[in-house]
Amino acid sequence: MADGAASKRPLSPHLQIWRFTVTLAASITHRGTGVVLYGGLLLMALWVIGLALSPELFAAVSAIIHSPLGFILIVGFVWSLLFHLMNGLRHLYWDYGRGFAMKTATMTAWLVYIAATLATALIIWAGYGGGA
């Protein structure tokens, strides 16, 4: 579709057309967290490169990690990975043609939001030495 803009072929309805539901939110969040993880993995590559190349570069990356911004990035990355992982399991289940009933899909969407948030709290608490 090289002449995309000029094409007469119809596009499917865009985001703002749909009534807001938790399943819609989960669908958008799946893409959003995917993009966050993409950026996070690139940032984490800086961390390993610093670790391999020089203590000075590592110290610079480490200073960001230990700043308030670094804490927000880590919490955001952990929540995104948990959400994307759990919602990804929903997608794999759907690939088998199951779990599409309205009640089921709505319940699993809520479940993913709640479980990802609780697990994030636990991992951040334990990761920063809360249990030790």
Add this chain to the structure above:
Amino acid sequence: MSKKGTSAFILQRASAVILAPLSIWFLFEIVSALTADYATARAWLSVPLNAALLGAFFIIGALHMRIGLAEIIVDYVHSWAKDVLLFINWLAALGLIAAAAWSIYTIFFAG
């Protein structure tokens, strides 16, 4: 991306199935690894299991994220910029694989 739909679909699912257990390991380790000092972090990555699993997470993650972002680009960009973005997307994934593999290899064999 024409005529690559089926293989991308399969690779997306296959990588997801491998990334699921890898992510659980990753989530257990990553916060303390990222917040560690230089010597501790190098010691952590010198453990064979950690080096292998972090390397696998980066490489399989790069393949998975490339397909996912390509899907988003194709959905929202309908101009000439689409091909440019898809190319940059490829470069980012390959760069990530190269950087992670080289770094982990270097640290692991430096001891």
